[in-house]
Amino acid sequence: MQVDTVLGGGIAAAGEEARRAERLGFDTISSSEIAHDPFLPLVPAALETQRIRVCTSIAVAFARSPMTTAYSAWDLAQLSDGRFDLGLGSQVKAHIRRRFAMPWPEPAERMRDYVQALRAIWHSWRTG
Numbered sequence: 001m002q003v004d005t006v007l008g009g010g011i012a013a014a015g016e017e018a019r020r021a022e023r024l025g026f027d028t029i030s031s032s033e034i035a036h037d038p039f040l041p042l043v044p045a046a047l048e049t050q051r052i053r054v055c056t057s058i059a060v061a062f063a064r065s066p067m068t069t070a071y072s073a074w075d076l077a078q079l080s081d082g083r084f085d086l087g088l089g090s091q092v093k094a095h096i097r098r099r100f101a102m103p104w105p106e107p108a109e110r111m112r113d114y115v116q117a118l119r120a121i122w123h124s125w126r127t128g
Helices: 011-023 042-047 066-079 093-099 107-127
Strands: 004-006 028-031 053-056
Touching: 011 028, 011 042, 028 042, 042 053, 042 066, 066 107
Parallel strands: 004 028, 028 053
Antiparallel strands: none
């Protein structure tokens, strides 16, 4: 059985939280987009651990460009020696419009396009 936990203390506490979770036997530690960028706490979490997976749970796709997400995910994957999982979500219409000041698309179609763009970017970086 896989056991997961969530980072809750912010960026400054993320490394220690991740070390503790790893010592306690957790399989994954995640960071969500509530009050902070979900990628930033995963940097110290990845640096301070050896085994535990680090993931976004979730990063709001439509609040950032595919290129911006590709950079963050690519760097975290390298930093964590492949232990990073990218969790994406669409959020709800009110949050996308009001909180992020972005247009609301049809989420399923736009998410498909978004993921295809990420894959194309990463393919280009891998193959030149």
